Amino acid sequence: xxxxxxxxxxxxxxxxxxxxxxxxxxxxxxxxxxxxxxxxxxxxxxxxxxxxxxxxxxxxxxxxxxxxxxxxxxxxxxxxxxxxxxxxxxxxxxxxxxxxxxxxxxxxxxxxxxxxxxxxxxxxxxxxxxxxxxxxxxxxxxxxxxxxxxxxxxxxxxxxxxxxxxxxxxxxxxxxxxxxxxxxxxxxxxxxxxxxxxxxxxxxxxxxxxxxxxxxxxxxxxxxxxxxxxxxxxxxxxxxxxxxxxxxxxxxxxxxxxxxxxxxxxxxxxxxxxxxxxx
Amino acid sequence: xxxxxxxxxxxxxxxxxxxxxxxxxxxxxxxxxxxxxxxxxxxxxxxxxxxxxxxxxxxxxxxxxxxxxxxxxxxxxxxxxxxxxxxxxxxxxxxxxxxxxxxxxxxxxxxxxxxxxxxxxxxxxxxxxxxxxxxxxxxxxxxxxxxxxxxxxxxxxxxxxxxxxxxxxxxxxxxxxxxxxxxxxxxxxxxxxxxxxxxxxxxxxxxxxxxxxxxxxxxxxxxxxxxxxxxxxxxxxxxxxxxxxxxxxxxxxxxxxxxxxxxxxxxxxxxxxxxxxxxxxxxxxxxxxxxxxxxxxxxxxxxxxxxxxxxxxxxxxxxxxxxxxxxxxxxxxxxxxxxxxxxxxxxxxxxxxxxxxxxxxxxxxxxxxxxxxxxxxxxxxxxxxxxxxxxxxxxxxxxxxxxxxxxxxxxxxxxxxxxxxxxxxxxxxxxxxxxxxxxxxx
Numbered sequence: 121x122x123x124x125x126x127x128x129x130x131x132x133x134x135x136x137x138x139x140x141x142x143x144x145x146x147x148x149x150x151x152x153x154x155x156x157x158x159x160x161x162x163x164x165x166x167x168x169x170x171x172x173x174x175x176x177x178x179x180x181x182x183x184x185x186x187x188x189x190x191x192x193x194x195x196x197x198x199x200x201x202x203x204x205x206x207x208x209x210x211x212x213x214x215x216x217x218x219x220x221x222x223x224x225x226x227x228x229x230x231x232x233x234x235x236x237x238x239x240x241x242x243x244x245x246x247x248x249x250x251x252x253x254x255x256x257x258x259x260x261x262x263x264x265x266x267x268x269x270x271x272x273x274x275x276x277x278x279x280x281x282x283x284x285x286x287x288x289x290x291x292x293x294x295x296x297x298x299x300x301x302x303x304x305x306x307x308x309x310x311x312x313x314x315x316x317x318x319x320x321x322x323x324x325x326x327x328x329x330x331x332x333x334x335x336x337x338x339x340x341x342x343x344x345x346x347x348x349x350x351x352x353x354x355x356x357x358x359x360x361x362x363x364x365x366x367x368x369x370x371x372x373x374x375x376x377x378x379x380x381x382x383x384x385x386x387x388x389x390x391x392x393x394x395x396x397x398x399x
Numbered sequence: 400x401x402x403x404x405x406x407x408x409x410x411x412x413x414x415x416x417x418x419x420x421x422x423x424x425x426x427x428x429x430x431x432x433x434x435x436x437x438x439x440x441x442x443x444x445x446x447x448x449x450x451x452x453x454x455x456x457x458x459x460x461x462x463x464x465x466x467x468x469x470x471x472x473x474x475x476x477x478x479x480x481x482x483x484x485x486x487x488x489x490x491x492x493x494x495x496x497x498x499x500x501x502x503x504x505x506x507x508x509x510x511x512x513x514x515x516x517x518x519x520x521x522x523x524x525x526x527x528x529x530x531x532x533x534x535x536x537x538x539x540x541x542x543x544x545x546x547x548x549x550x551x552x553x554x555x556x557x558x559x560x561x562x563x564x565x566x567x568x569x570x571x572x573x574x575x576x577x578x579x580x581x582x583x584x585x586x587x588x589x590x591x592x593x594x595x596x597x598x599x600x601x602x603x604x605x606x607x608x609x610x611x612x613x614x615x616x617x618x619x620x621x622x623x624x625x626x627x628x629x630x631x632x633x634x635x636x637x638x639x640x641x642x643x644x645x646x647x648x649x650x651x652x653x654x655x656x657x658x659x660x661x662x663x664x665x666x667x668x669x670x671x672x673x674x675x676x677x678x679x680x681x682x683x684x685x686x687x688x689x690x691x692x693x694x695x696x697x698x699x700x701x702x703x704x705x706x707x708x709x710x711x712x713x714x715x716x717x718x719x720x721x722x723x724x725x726x727x728x729x730x731x732x733x734x735x736x737x738x739x740x741x742x743x744x745x746x747x748x749x750x751x752x753x754x755x756x757x758x759x760x761x762x763x764x765x766x767x768x769x770x771x772x773x774x775x776x777x778x779x780x781x782x783x784x785x786x787x788x789x790x791x792x793x794x795x796x797x798x799x800x801x802x803x804x805x806x807x808x809x810x811x812x813x814x815x816x817x818x819x820x821x822x823x824x825x826x827x828x829x830x831x832x833x834x835x836x837x838x839x840x841x
Contacts (some may be wrong), residue, residue, distance in 0.1 A: 236739055240764045241825040249832060251739040252489030276689065327483070 171295025440466030567731025
């Protein structure tokens with residue numbers, strides 16, 4: 121029985137000493153932290169995706185509180201509702217931006233049968249440093265899927281047959297992780313239209329038309345028809361490739377009808393255009 | 400006991416199939432595509448326009464940026480367009496297209512075969528001339544030579560090392576030059592050595608080229624402070640840090656250059672180009688290219704005007720490309736790049752075209768790393784390739800950087816020795832690119 125009491129006493133004393141020590145250390149080295157940080161953190165989405173450019177949600181919350189307003193700080197995942205909550209906590213005007221969605225600007229037609237067999241490291245960043253890729257297009261998607269694992273929201277899947285990432289617009293939060301992972305900058309963040317409706321140029325090939333056509337049947341050839349058709353000045357051709365400015369586009373889809381190669385596409389519209397393929 | 404470098408290294412069979420083939424002139428092609436970036440650094444700025452007539456040796460691209468080099472017309476004829484072309488990887492690059500008409504050289508170029516010993520240029524003129532003639536390192540890296548010898552650098556340099564090692568299997572372009580143009584190379588070494596005020600010059604040659612060693616030793620004896628150093632065969636002895644150690648026993652510290660240990664290193668082919676530039680006033684527009692391979696019947700060393708398409712070079716050499724060919728490589732099997740686009744033009748840096756059979760060229764399936772440590776033994780830089788592989792796969796680039804991933808010279812010894820056939824060199828290259836992207840810009 122002695123052993124029991126002695127052990128209890130000794131361990132109890134050790135425990136008490138450490139408790140006092142911990143209490144002292146906690147008091148002595150206590151760093152005052154603004155309780156607001158935790159409050160802001162609790163309204164942020166908590167995905168730690170890095171879409172804001174910070175290391176995670178905690179770092180973003182600290183940045184918000186330090187700055188005291190929302191200027192230049194944007195949580196793409198949270199969107200308007202989070203922005204309003206943060207603004208309420210910080211007591212400033214909310215920075216509301218258009219929600220964005222990642223858009224793959226390549227048709228991955230792989231029109232030509234690959235002339236080469238690549239058996240090296242299957243990584244887009246590496247392949248793009250070695251050669252143009254199976255399709256021969258020096259600008260388009262390589263199809264090795266570096267973007268897929270970066271998505272924290274499960275919004276990207278590889279279409280194995282066409283070898284191109286497909287983005288689920290409903291799941292995509294517009295954090296931009298995939299766009300950063302793409303060595304060819306094929307993925308672009310574009311403003312989310314009404315009902316996810318999108319009008320965009322599904323090509324980033326900057327080659328001249330003849331060269332572009334050699335490697336891809338659906339490439340933008342920079343003919344400028346769309347530019348001339350657009351009544352709102354939303355379409356411009358630069359470096360042999362057209363670009364639709366979302367802010368100016370009224371989604372009339374006249375350019376889509378005019379596009380001779382089908383590089384200009386309209387997606388998620390209720391009424392399909394007659395010359396537009398279904399995807 | 401022959402000298403060599405201390406750490407790592409491998410012994411691939413050297414396969415110098417074309418070693419006894421004298422250098423032949425490739426017939427002029429009908430069209431050349433002269434790329435404006437045949438060197439490390441900014442592309443040259445094109446000086447010609449479609450319709451212009453050019454002569455052999457005429458300046459057509461000016462290296463305006465600090466890190467750039469001049470480009471000269473390799474043929475005489477008419478410029479048809481100034482446009483993009485596709486390089487061996489299929490990437491678009493600026494180029495000048497010239498239709499060949501006759502073979503009319505600039506009158507300033509001395510085409511006589513006799514050897515000119517005397518050089519009456521003063522030191523600064525020597526390096527200006529090297530710059531003007533568009534000389535770049537012909538060992539493969541194509542570093543503009545005039546920058547390497549930058550005359551205003553006051554660091555003390557006491558060793559000029561000439562790389563006649565040619566440790567890449569198959570390639571014989573440099574060893575042919577050593578045998579056929581020994582005197583010219585020695586003259587160039589002597590001029591450069593004196594112009595830069597360097598005390599010693601040494602030329603390293605591997606033991607598998609006894610003919611070159613014997614001849615060079617004999618010729619070098621006629622020049623002051625020029626030593627021929629026979630080296631034990633080991634890959635990658637032609638890498639600059641390894642060659643410096645083999646010859647001088649100096650170690651280049653991590654992240655430093657040969658110049659920091661008092662050495663300057665140039666390829667033997669570059670030295671021949673410097674001879675032609677200084678003594679014959681001839682710009683760099685042609686080079687020796689080895690066309691070889693186990694699968695082809697005839698082996699050749701051609702003197703090729705840059706801009707000739709690789710396809711025409713190969714077809715002239717072996718005829719129609721047989722179906723048994725699996726891979727065509729620009730450079731050697733260890734560090735060369737597989738050619739995606741055969742229509743690409745040859746460049747100043749292309750020392751060989753290696754034609755591989757299908758059976759030779761297919762990669763074996765990758766299996767799991769068994770921590771055998773063969774890559775550690777093979778790495779000539781004393782790095783840990785298997786670890787880099789894991790770090791890169793897990794995107795732990797900061798750790799990779801701490802372990803000096805940037806010291807990797809991408810020689811391929813680790814991948815060569817890996818029994819699991821892991822693409823170690825590829826992964827390290829990817830890791831290097833990521834680490835460099837992470838580093839703050841200077």
